[in-house]
Amino acid sequence: MTQPAPTPTVHRVDARHRYEIVVDGQTAGLTAYRDRDGQRVFYHTEINDAFAGRGLASLLVQQALTDARDSGKRIVPVCPYVAKFLKKHDEFADMSDPVTPEVLQWLQTMQTQ
Structure with a gap:
């Protein structure tokens, strides 16, 4: 009998400014953000190679x-x-703001902190 695939869970980790996806107790990937006023600026997403393609x-x-x-x-x-x-997901279109030079400059200063 085969074991069912583990269910991935997503957690927000505020201290590290990211969301992590965990599979079977292992961190499989992350999406990093910084908060700016009423915005959450997402700047990097990665999935570890061992978990790719899922x-x-x-x-x-x-x-x-x-x-x-x-x-x-x-x-x-x-x-x-x-x-x-x-x-590909219009359900989030109403909450998206454009990437502007101002946001990019602000983000660059935040990443050096």
Whole structure:
């Protein structure tokens, strides 16, 4: 008899400014963000190679965006994966703000802190 595949879970880790997706007790990937006023600026998403090809990035970003919405945040998709996800998922279009030079400059200062 085969074991069912472990269910991935997504957790927001505020101290590290990211959401992590955990599979069977192991961190499989993350999407990183910084909060700016009423916005959550997503700037990087990655899935560890050992977990690739399972649709985890999509699940991670979908749950992160849902949490941002539930937290009253608008989102800024600096991360190319998040931007691509938004083009395919209209349900988040109402909460997305454009990536502007101002946001990019602010993000660069935040990443050096």
